Amino acid sequence: MSDFSKLKELSIQVRRDIVRMVYNCQSGHPGGSLGCTEFFVALYGNVLKHKPKPFKMDGKGQDMFFLSNGHISPVWYSVLARTGYFEPKELATFRKINSRLQGHPATHEGLPGIRIASGSLGQGMSAAIGAALAKRMDGDPRWVFALTGDGELDEGQCWEAIMFAAHHKVDNLVVTVDWNGQQIDGSTEQVMSLGNLPAKWKSFGWDVLVLEKGNDLDAVIAMLRKAKRRCGKGKPVVILMKTEMGYGIDFMQGTHKWHGKAPNQEQYESAMAQLGTTSLGDF
């Protein structure tokens, strides 16, 4: 099996994990998780230089990743487990009492791979900038990656961070925006229009890349690699990544209604049938 086929299979398994985790505890956020599956698989499976064990909080000599929209924890947990940070069987504890897999990611329980708590929105980009500044001060040539939601850009702190990164030429930073056009109360257009998003980032001084096919694994890998090549030129880099919320499961796809809702048994069985099984096996 080629590396690409392996990643393709991994993305199917990650989708199975997401639905199973959310179904198991009857809570969590499947929509955004499914939409960002290709991003996480591409990042951890192909792009990041990282060492899962032993996990090092300070990430020295490695690439670092910060998740700002922490509610899509299911996809992150699944990919962390499937790339060696902890055993996949621990995914069964998601959102349950005494678990390291909190509803939103946290460092408090010591889950390897998590460097800061997120969930209250708007904070992750700032943290990523801090880590990128530290790398620059230390002469560490690796990169810092971050993912933020598009609805999350309603938060003022995001724009504080966007201004700062350009002003201080934080050019070892790649931020990706999950541009799925949806937030809890409806489409971003209805709730709070983002306007001309590429133009906004550009006018703030960023190098802007637009990825039309954020659920095409090949395209995501190519774009993340391109973004790395664009680093080191005096500007932070942003990928505006168009994805479809709920991608991969027909009744969840393209709607905000599955932002934070668990499937019932019938829906769960339908989702599992649609996804099919993989050689990796369920947790």
Add this chain to the structure above:
Amino acid sequence: MNINDIKSTGTKATRDGFGQGLLEAGRQNPNIVGLTADLMESLQMQHFHKEFPERFFQVGIAEANMIGIAAGLATAGKVPFTGTFANFSTGRVYDQIRQSVAYSHKNVKICASHAGLTLGEDGATHQILEDIGMMRMLPGMVVINPCDYHQTKAATIAIAEYHGPVYLRFGRPAWAMFTENLPFEIGKALLLASGTDVTIFATGHLVWTSIEAAQELAAQGISCEVINIHTIKPLDETAILDSVSKTRAVVVAEEHQRNGGLGDAIANLLVHKLPVPMEYVGVNDSFGESGKPLELLDKYGLGKKDVIWAVKDVLDRKQK
């Protein structure tokens, strides 16, 4: 030490002590990084900035982002010191501190100047009187409110050595200095004067006010034990209980709301372990206003006379 032996050696602002302490800590530890939200000189961080320009970041008027960047720097092994006014260091960024710093247990030092009424003429928008309460409610947060220039300098150097989130609170005005040769240890109460009738626990600027009050009370034959609680969290419970078991009467003095501050922290301890008559010297559920620092302390019940009244009130209750 006898209360009458405590003398002021002059006046300087606590924020000056922070500026000097940060410079010294920065010389000792190359991982220390400074950040400010457009208030570098108000916080006296220009000394650090001048010597270590590559380790200092101007964030602009964007406190939420500053706290987040500090959390990221700490994640990657740096020891960030953020500097802005106490109001913008706490209330404005409570959620950022809660999630990115306290819950994530990041080694961030939140350094906050211009706390309390003694900020003066800028008025109530800037005179935060709730910050100690907010910060001490956060699990794992160390809360320190030093009382003069020397103690602020010593505290700044000490928190650089401590690993974990810290809130360091200090102020704007020039204030009496009297701790030059006294020790400073995080979490360790500082006995300033022994006494037998009542214990005055004081923090921040109100320590000097309490000393002056105790000196006047000594002349009236009332013996006050004066203890400086610079570290409000973790509270030095042993020192407090030892003193109170001897004097069995307590006054707590602080430049803060009575709600949520040092007084409440001590009341919480005593109600469980050693209930005795107790009085608060603090702001009574009110906002401040513009004015000169001493005028404001006087008007809002935080002056020397208020400490004296509180001592007499508590002694009346003790005798009943």
